[in-house]
Amino acid sequence: MKDIDRKLYEALSPKMQPDAELNRQILNLAKEDHIVTMQKNKKRKHYPAVAAAAVAVLLASSATTYAVVNYMSTKEVAKETEDRKLEAAFSSGKAVSLNKVQEQKGYQVRLLGMISGKDLSDYEVTDQEGKARDDRTYIVAAIKKTDGGILGEEDFFASPLISGYRQQDMNIATLCGGATSFDSEDRTTRYEIIDTDNIEPFADHKIYLAVQNGGFFDRDKNGQQGYLYDEKSGTYSRNTEYDGVNALFELPLDASLADHKKAEQILHQIEKDQKEAAGETETESEKTVYEFMSGLTPENIGEYATPLESTRLTCKPDSEGMVSWNYDMGKNGQAQGKESMDNLFPDGSCGMSRCLGYTNADQGLEDLYIHTFTLNKDGSVTFLVYVPKK
Known part of the structure; x- marks a missing residue:
């Protein structure tokens, strides 16, 4: 042996x-x-x-x-x-x-x-x-x-x-x-x-x-x-x-x-373990956000969240296949970033991406902003933020 x-x-x-x-x-x-x-x-x-x-x-x-x-x-x-x-x-x-x-x-x-x-x-x-x-x-x-x-x-x-x-x-x-x-x-x-x-x-x-x-x-x-x-x-x-x-x-x-969903669970566990390794613990508001986002899909997002029309943005991907987005978070300032088309739409199908991102501070669902990306027939992408229904 x-x-x-x-x-x-x-x-x-x-x-x-x-x-x-x-x-x-x-x-x-x-x-x-x-x-x-x-x-x-x-x-x-x-x-x-x-x-x-x-x-x-x-x-x-x-x-x-x-x-x-x-x-x-x-x-x-x-x-x-x-x-x-x-x-x-x-x-x-x-x-x-x-x-x-x-x-x-x-x-x-x-x-x-x-x-x-x-x-x-x-x-x-x-x-x-x-x-x-x-x-x-x-x-x-x-x-x-x-x-x-x-x-x-x-x-x-x-x-x-x-x-x-x-x-x-x-x-x-x-x-x-x-x-x-x-x-x-x-x-x-x-x-x-x-x-x-x-x-x-x-x-x-x-x-x-x-x-x-x-x-x-x-x-x-x-x-x-x-x-x-x-x-x-x-x-x-x-x-x-x-x-x-x-x-x-x-x-x-x-x-x-x-x-x-499984990928999100893995990422959540990694984030939790990283905090524990650093001597931190997951807060109740973080648990609430994770549980809410875990149950959210393109099919049911309308049942649980409301779109903020002021954030709607339609654009074409750049030469590197990236989509840029930005919006005003009110008292929390501005949010902006880029996403890869390969990650958002791996099979090139039109419709809302299953990759739902989000931004929040520390107030649970009260300051949660959900990022959605929808691929249109002309190749453009519509970015739209949703917030949880009250």
């Missing part, structure tokens, strides 16, 4: 970014933990909550596809970890075979395949409250030297990234994820199984797998981060100035699998 290493990333990165050296020192405090129940002959690393709560960084890539030579299948990789359920899952028709390759800095990174669903593994994953997280995504990757040489003690780190969300807010840690790895018998190939909460609810976004050398989004010796986030489009790309491996694969998820 291979020496299997299990790394858990079960904490969150706050919006404030501490000193990079402090990040590295905290991450070095990895300790053994029991969050994932695995067999005794398997090693695993757990990064404490304070560790991921102290980090923030960014990602991306170039892509080529090669013929498969001397690589295990996803089923065989799962078998090596003695995970019979996952082995069976990768043998099913639900598994997606990928075999995409990128080469950088003397290494070849191959994305082998992925699968998402409930109860796919023999190993139970629980959150910090002991709650089971059984709706998961599993992604299998392999890393080897381009010259076929033996791998040493070098570390690699992998995480999903989702367009429209900053790396520090949406990553393997915030998605209650971990990674299981082992080397081939001849020590020329390292296999990684990356698992997180199911990412299919975000399938109408671009979703990536980032693989870089080092630990949790380490920067290189010059302070360069591996990946770059475009504030306008919400997309990720490789930082070509990064001195190391920084592969970035776009995952081929079917946009029809998107579930905005």
Whole structure:
């Protein structure tokens, strides 16, 4: 049996970014933990909550596809970890075979395949409250030297990234994820199984797998981060100035699998966990707003909210596919921003987007402004704010 290493990333990165050296020192405090129940002959690393709560960084890539030579299948990789359920899952028709390759800095990174669903593994994953997280995504990757040489003690780190969300807010840690790895018998190939909460609810976004050398989004010796986030489009790309491996694969998820309600629940949980990590608690007004927005859809918004006609704005997307909006919030000032057409209307269908945004201060529904976007037949978009009915 291979020496299997299990790394858990079960904490969150706050919006404030501490000193990079402090990040590295905290991450070095990895300790053994029991969050994932695995067999005794398997090693695993757990990064404490304070560790991921102290980090923030960014990602991306170039892509080529090669013929498969001397690589295990996803089923065989799962078998090596003695995970019979996952082995069976990768043998099913639900598994997606990928075999995409990128080469950088003397290494070849191959994305082998992925699968998402409930109860796919023999190993139970629980959150910090002991709650089971059984709706998961599993992604299998392999890393080897381009010259076929033996791998040493070098570390690699992998995480999903989702367009429209900053790396520090949406990553393997915030998605209650971990990674299981082992080397081939001849020590020329390292296999990684990356698992997180199911990412299919975000399938109408671009979703990536980032693989870089080092630990949790380490920067290189010059302070360069591996990946770059475009504030306008919400997309990720490789930082070509990064001195190391920084592969970035776009995952081929079917946009029809998107579930905005589940996505909102995940985002709410992440925000809640971030506040707890920072020593804050969710207020009653925040709970009220979340519960109200969770039940709101384009179909029923008229039952629960009233449009503010003074905010109605119709415009064309700009050259980068962005829609700009702004309106007057009265005593709370002005609100403005931009949204990506890809995120609002992933399938290009006319009508109101299911992505309902909002702005509020701290008075619950009393100062809640709901943002709606409607795609018209002529390609223009109508922005309109709603407020809850009294």
